[in-house]
Amino acid sequence: LAKTTQPISMDSYEGQEVNITCSHNNIATNDYITWYQQFPSQGPRFIIQGYKTKVTNEVASLFIPADRKSSTLSLPRVSLSDTAVYYCLVGVPPDSWGKLQFGAGTQVVVTP
Amino acid sequence: NAGVTQTPKFRILKIGQSMTLQCTQDMNHNYMYWYRQDPGMGLKLIYYSVGAGITDKGEVPNGYNVSRSTTEDFPLRLELAAPSQTSVYFCASSSGDRYEQYFGPGTRLTVT
Numbered sequence: 001l002a003k004t005t006q007p008i009s010m011d012s013y014e015g016q017e018v019n020i021t022c023s024h025n026n027i028a029t030n031d032y033i034t035w036y037q038q039f040p041s042q043g044p045r046f047i048i049q050g051y052k053t054k055v056t057n058e059v060a061s062l063f064i065p066a067d068r069k070s071s072t073l074s075l076p077r078v079s080l081s082d083t084a085v086y087y088c089l090v091g092v093p094p095d096s097w098g099k100l101q102f103g104a105g106t107q108v109v110v111t112p
Numbered sequence: 113n114a115g116v117t118q119t120p121k122f123r124i125l126k127i128g129q130s131m132t133l134q135c136t137q138d139m140n141h142n143y144m145y146w147y148r149q150d151p152g153m154g155l156k157l158i159y160y161s162v163g164a165g166i167t168d169k170g171e172v173p174n175g176y177n178v179s180r181s182t183t184e185d186f187p188l189r190l191e192l193a194a195p196s197q198t199s200v201y202f203c204a205s206s207s208g209d210r211y212e213q214y215f216g217p218g219t220r221l222t223v224t
Binding site: 010043045046 | 116145147151152154155156157170171202204210211213214215216218
């Protein structure tokens with residue numbers, strides 16, 4: 001499985017846009033990129049997934065350049081409730097689903 | 113739908129005791145997973161199952177056992193509890209062909 005690298009932490013103010021970049025240099029042709037969000041004392045929650053270019057849903061956008069060696073999760077106009085840990089995972093269901101690794105993730109702290 | 117439920121929410125064990133963590137999902141998912149999360153760390157996969165009667169080891173299986181007799185249930189057994197097993201345990205499920213895993217609320221286990 002492709003190894004992923006993310007920043008350990010990021011700070012932001014309410015109303016700003018937060019961009020978290022994940023590096024995955026060894027991504028395979030069939031791999032998808034998936035992001036999860038985890039609040040304290042809760043299990044992770046799926047946010048978004050994509051294969052290439054840009055994907056947007058009601059929560060976030062995911063930007064994937066043509067070489068797919070990195071991806072950027074964009075959280076628009078964050079609020080205090082977006083304070084959480086964000087995980088980037090790379091793999092292809094169902095083959096890699098038993099081998100997925102949640103790294104330490106990126107701790108995002110949003111302050112007023 | 114209740115999604116993924118886990119019991120108990122909290123448990124304190126003495127060294128050498130045994131216990132079973134229960135996990136049930138009502139989404140008819142084929143794939144189920146057990147993770148552990150130590151403080152400030154990411155999730156580590158303990159065991160996973162791709163269907164009733166089929167289980168496989170994850171990254172950190174030592175000290176644990178699982179069984180999957182039904183689609184809905186995936187209990188995790190701890191034998192001879194050790195302080196190193198103090199952690200939060202999350203159960204998750206997915207349909208396998210999709211990228212989204214659904215997580216339970218977790219069980220906080222302390223071994224003293």
